[in-house]
Amino acid sequence: MRTDYVILILLMGLATYLTRVSFLVFFKKVKMPDIIYRSLKYIPVSILATLIFPGIFIPNDKLDIAITNPYIIAGVVTVGTVLISKNSILSIILGIISLVALRTFL
């Protein structure tokens, strides 16, 4: 391994670790104000939405909100399956299968 790359990777690791550890440890010592406490339950659903929406509506870095976008159809299949069957593994598998099928046959 080249020394300069080792240093780069270690510094990248440090930068990443700092973002992960700081709030986790900081809010162990500091009591959060009530309003922050109240807002906490909206963070996970918001973050999940930010991870899901681009993957479905901006595939390959291009906005595609037409019904012909296979990711949207596969997303509908996933949501429909989880609502009907309450089975998350089944919904993930059906979602992936429907995406592959749509890509192959469309």
Add this chain to the structure above:
Amino acid sequence: MQLKVFFTGIRKTIPLMIGVIPFGVAYGIMGSQAGLTIVEIAFMSMIVFAGSAQFVAVGMISQNIGFAFIVFSTLLINLRHLLMGLSLSSYLNKLRSGWLYILAFGMVDESYATTINHYQNSESSEGNPYFMLGSAVGMYIFWIGSSIAGGILGNSIKDPLSWGLDFAMPATFLSILIPQIKSVRILSVILISGTCTIFAYLYIPGKWHIIIATVVATIAGTIMETIDERRSLKCEQTM
């Protein structure tokens, strides 16, 4: 007993562990194209353990961009972890600090989403650290393994992101998110976050879309909750 929780953490993360494979392979391929050796590719996955930051870094390395700028970009891309740390902290603040320093290293998007969902659905207000540990270890092994596979395969395989497995991540997150929609307010928060994300994703580089959308949607949700509460309080008073 704790071992069982550890394995539950791994088990609940399996779809995301499989879903990360094409991304790890793609990163490995990009890394070898950028001139990194297999050992360097693997070392970065072991030390940094952050997919999008690593993608950006190898992209910048291949364009000969300065190392200081790469480290600074890594910091910016990963600022979203602050929000994840904030939301996890209320479940983990009873733990010894040592645990937090270990768990923080493994807090990636996938282990965060799986873990916070598990903690929210469990009856206790305190999260079991072994669950998060299992989830993180599962992601860690698959991330490193797929990075190495990509580095070895190099250019000899077709674009791994076209396998269909790239949908495993959004599909898994959907299967976690949908059952959480228990009120119109939560649904509104999701739609606000999703809309903001799409606009920010298209117009702002980096990973700012996650931070901007999460902050906007979380504030919106909190305001809606406060208004609803005041309204129901008023109703009670007038009755």
